[in-house]
Amino acid sequence: MQTGFDNNKYLQKQTEQIKKRIERFGDKLYLEFGGKMFDDFHAARVLPGFAADGKIRLLCEFKDICEILFCINATDIEKNKIRADLGLTYDLELLRLIDSMRELDLKIDNVVITQYNGQTAVDKFRNKLERRGIHTYLHYPIKGYPTNVDLVVSDDGYGKNEFVPTTRPLVVVTAPGPCSGKMATCLSQLYHENKRGVKAGYAKFETFPIWNIPLKHPVNLAYEAATADLNDVNMIDPYHLESYGELTVNYNRDIEVFPVVKTILNKILGEDVYKSPTDMGVNMAGYAIADNDKVCKAANEEIIRRYYRIKADYVQGLVDNDTVDKISIIMQQAGLMPEDRSVVKAALDKRKQSGKQAIAIQLQDGTMVTGRDTDLMVASASCVLNALKKLANMPDELLLISPEVLTPIIALKESLNGKKDLVLDIDEILIALSICAATDENAAKALSQIDKLKNLEAHSTTILPTNDEQILKKIGLNLTVEPCFATNFLYNGN
Secondary structure (H helix, E strand, O other), X not given: OOOXXXXXXXXXXXXXXXXXXXXXXXXEEEEEEOOOOOOOHHXXXXXXXXXXXXXXXXXXXXXXXXXXXXXXXXXXXXXXOEEOXXXXXXXHHHXXXXXXXXXXXXXXXXXXXXXXXXXXXXXXXXXXXXXXXXXXXXXXXXXXXXXXXXXXXXXXXXXXXOOOOOOOOEEEEEOOOOOOOHHHHHHHHHHXXXXXOOOEEXXXXXXXOOOOOOOOOHHHHHHHHHOHXXXXXXXXXXXXXXXXXXXXXXXXXXXXXXXXXXXXXXHHHOOOOOOOHHHXXXXXXXXXXXXXXXXXXXXXXXXXXXXXXXXXXXXXXXXXXXXXXXXXXXXXXXXXXXXXXHHHHHHHXXXXXXXXXXXXXXXXXXXXEEEEOOOOEOHHHHHHHHHHHHHOOOOOOOOOOOHHHHHHHHHXXXXXXXXXXXXXXXXXXXXXXXXXHOOXXXXXXXXXXXXXXXXXXXXXXXXXXXXXXXXXXXXXXXXXXXXXXXXOOOOOOO
């Protein structure tokens, strides 16, 4: 992937701005952290050069003065809401994030459970956290929130929420996913801090939309595409325009709620600290775009990827028709067509030629590598093997995996499933390749190329089983699929 974004410049400017916000408020800053902390692959794709773990690197710069406060919505726990990109429920993702941050020596002692209403599943999760040394605090639904400001900013509103004792000047409030109550947690804490005589402030750390690039810039359109199911819409910030005469971009939810947030902050702090939602944000990403053409190209590719993702989600019943309509409009606004994704044609051509389901991978030099379903393995496995051979300059007909290794794997799989003629999935093929690599030079050479598949484009002519899709994502491929199923069976137990 060609670099179009200066990550070092971004981290430097972002660090400087956070320090200024801490100084501005005196004793403490509650910094709402939006987006993904460790694996912001969306940002890395649309801003080539952006480090997917850049946010956590930045936090490590504040390690001595910072603590992390997680919040999670009780309803998400109760409904087992899943983070689609990782296939983890929000509660498990929270545990994963806590472990990962503690490994970096970041201070994490507390979790806020928002919108608590006595849910049994939440009580069990809370017990699990408490018994592992994580303190939990409950925040409750507030009638008429957030517009009933007099109730919200009172002992019967924020005052009913349990106060989280914090000890450091920078408190980063984050969550395992969107709509977890990050802003409400920050404002509730401000209310309690103010009652205790502590001078505390609030700001937002967001990457998208980028406020100082055009409204319909491909990067901002890619953000709309990524949040199409949330009904987020990028807009010109009218409050910033009125106050400063400057066109800036924000998104609808922050703009719609700003008058209320401004009033709440004024009621808590006794002054208007921000004139616009753009003022609240700490986002220096726009200043670090080094090559706009490369960034636009990358963002347009992401929009098409999101288009295919939503079309596939629709046939699986995961999104509604309005979401499909929205991504179609975004494609039109960006002037894009599905066939602009070159790897799609290669996959469809392979399916037409072979009569089998197929996958195509586009290598860094533009070369297309394809694979199809065979009697032995699924298309994703054959395509990855073909790509590894191509990268290692090996002939296509070379066998990388010994039949002596494959035969017992197939026999075991058939025995466990009680079926004959089962084909091997991609994870099984990769395990077999790694076994052969211990004694076979060619297998070892091919396997050593696997890191070169990261950030390459791939397309499948069918929706893949969840396990195969997750493996391809772990390899680092930017995968899209045709919105259709491989068979008419409603259940696939393999």
